Amino acid sequence: MNLAPGTALLDKVAIITGASEGIGEAIARTLAIDGGACVILASRQISKLTDLATRLIAAGCPEDNVLPVQCDVSKLEDARALFEKVINRYGRVDVLVNCAGCMYYTLMKNGQTEEWARQIDVNCHGVTNMTGVVLNHMIEHRRGHILNITSDAGKRGFAGLAVYSGSKFFIEGFTQALRQEVVEYGIRVTNVQPGDVATKLASRSTDAEARTKYDGSEAGHRILDPEDVGRTVLFALSQPLHVALNEILIEPQAAPI
């Protein structure tokens, strides 16, 4: 089968955080193969990123169009180093997809403070760190698109996900304000808000009581595939410059909020 890259994002340089698996991996594949973008694959597990790069190249992505970079988005120094690597290699950043994230089902009464802190570190600081390192570059070049993978849990609080929902509400408020600050520079900011998607995200929870009681992804209906989100991201990034898809709520048909 010929999987030569498409052209909707040809010559665009896109950083995708959380690209080692799940939704981020699907976004990277869609942007590289269906969009023809140069993709920078970022997360902590470099071996998984390198493996994905090899698979993308085997699927038709030109070797020069893929760059795996180790980066913990909760660390500002990692975010800065990632940006420098991308500028050295490609000279610019057109698109930032903030996808890295973690979610732990926890009941607040069970006091899992380490998991509260990690969700805030990755989901909130990760987004501000990455946005902060690309923003002045995008302003200088008067172009750019920042796309956040938030959640339907950023539109309504979900029991068992109090801290996670709070972290996604943070991104919603952050985005509304940021969008107004950067509109004059031609920069677009999109939030894609998925409902349950079939990844390993929820399985990392250690609070069995919370997960048993509230994990909606095990309710028996068909949930989204990561590729459903990948196509949505490509659609949002491919719009003409005068069009801004500011929010896209994408949910399993059987489970509207």
Ligand SMILES: NC(=O)C1=CN([C@@H]2O[C@H](COP(=O)(O)OP(=O)(O)OC[C@H]3O[C@@H](n4cnc5c(N)ncnc54)[C@H](OP(=O)(O)O)[C@@H]3O)[C@@H](O)[C@H]2O)C=CC1
């Ligand atoms: N699955 C779902 O139902 C939904 C998911 N989302 C959101 O989608 C995003 C991706 O989730 P999903 O693909 O399901 O989850 P996965 O657990 O499958 O993937 C999470 C990704 O985030 C990366 N990551 C985690 N911590 C860090 C960090 N500190 N620095 C850099 N990368 C990190 C992981 O890579 P590594 O371990 O290599 O660092 C991995 O690539 C998250 O923001 C999540 O909130 C939103 C709605 C629904």
Ligand SMILES: N[C@@H](C=O)C(=O)O
């Ligand atoms: N579906 C969402 C919360 O329940 C999410 O996984 O972000």
